[in-house]
Amino acid sequence: MADEEIQLSDKEFDDVRALIYKIAGISLGDAKRVLVVSRLTKLVKARGLKSFSAYIDFLDKRSTRQDKQVFVNALTTNLTRFYREDHHFDHLIKYVGRLIAQPDRPKSPNGKPRLRIWSAGCSTGQEPYTIAMALLGKYPQLKNWDFRILGTDVDTDVVATSARGEYSASDLDGLSAAQAAVFERPTPDTIRVPALYRNLMTFKPLNLMEDWPVKGPFDAIFCRNVTIYFDKQTQTRVFERFAQLLGEGAYLYIGHSENMKAEALGYTLEGKTIYRRLGQANKRNVA
Numbered sequence: 001m002a003d004e005e006i007q008l009s010d011k012e013f014d015d016v017r018a019l020i021y022k023i024a025g026i027s028l029g030d031a032k033r034v035l036v037v038s039r040l041t042k043l044v045k046a047r048g049l050k051s052f053s054a055y056i057d058f059l060d061k062r063s064t065r066q067d068k069q070v071f072v073n074a075l076t077t078n079l080t081r082f083y084r085e086d087h088h089f090d091h092l093i094k095y096v097g098r099l100i101a102q103p104d105r106p107k108s109p110n111g112k113p114r115l116r117i118w119s120a121g122c123s124t125g126q127e128p129y130t131i132a133m134a135l136l137g138k139y140p141q142l143k144n145w146d147f148r149i150l151g152t153d154v155d156t157d158v159v160a161t162s163a164r165g166e167y168s169a170s171d172l173d174g175l176s177a178a179q180a181a182v183f184e185r186p187t188p189d190t191i192r193v194p195a196l197y198r199n200l201m202t203f204k205p206l207n208l209m210e211d212w213p214v215k216g217p218f219d220a221i222f223c224r225n226v227t228i229y230f231d232k233q234t235q236t237r238v239f240e241r242f243a244q245l246l247g248e249g250a251y252l253y254i255g256h257s258e259n260m261k262a263e264a265l266g267y268t269l270e271g272k273t274i275y276r277r278l279g280q281a282n283k284r285n286v287a
């Protein structure tokens with residue numbers, strides 16, 4: 001049974017695509033057929049089922065929330081790395097430098113200046129940890145700020161990995177010596193993000209298609225290489241919702257192959273895949 005191949009019919013492929021779209025907004029193109037077979041076959045077999053249609057029927061009629069979560073976790077693509085698309089971190093450092101220089105920086109109830117960043121679709125955590133390491137490396141005084149980073153993802157497995165903050169030593173490949181030196185080395189094969197950075201984080205599961213129980217305003221939102229899996233209409237809705245949570249002049253960073261109609265959604269394009277939140281008065285009506 002373990003090695004038996006299960007065939008995926010056109011109808012079953014369409015049903016899988018419809019279900020992952022309905023739950024997570026993910027649009028799987030025709031080319032993703034092999035991916036669906038390779039990712040779902042073991043779930044079908046683990047249930048003792050013999051066909052994809054039996055598995056879809058199970059998800060539809062008899063499954064728990066956790067069963068559906070396992071299905072979603074299997075179909076997400078979680079590729080990420082430390083300092084990915086590093087021009088965003090260079091921009092962020094300059095931007096936060098300007099915020100630090102502001103004499104009237106908003107304060108939290110504890111009297112500390114407030115800084116909030118959200119990594120939406122953080123995968124296994126390399127993106128939010130890079131934000132923490134880039135900013136604290138440049139501005140150690142942020143240790144005395146009310147500085148928090150929120151990392152969220154629809155995939156509960158990657159959220160758990162993010163919270164552990166432990167990775168394979170091969171994740172250091174491509175990093176500069178200074179970037180690599182920040183990590184702890186619990187074993188020769190593993191690296192760990194030091195507590196200084198882990199303590200800034202809150203990681204939780206969050207599906208961008210559902211309610212967002214998050215508290216803004218955010219000074220920056222990173223949502224990179226996530227909406228690439230969504231259709232245009234879903235992307236637009238997500239970018240509009242981000243605009244509601246960004247303070248005026250705050251930034252949205254998106255992935256290298258993503259884009260949007262900035263002005264219609266309340267932003268202005270400031271650099272490659274870097275969008276600045278306009279004030280409400282500047283927002284143009286969506287055409």
Ligand SMILES: C[S@@+](CC[C@H](N)C(=O)[O-])C[C@H]1O[C@@H](n2cnc3c(N)ncnc32)[C@H](O)[C@@H]1O
Binds near residue numbers: 124155
């Ligand atoms: C390719 S990773 C990108 C990780 C990181 N942002 C980066 O650029 O390196 C895409 C992530 O988006 C997440 N994702 C996909 N659909 C989502 C949704 N509806 N809500 C939240 N996260 C989602 C996936 O689980 C995956 O971890």
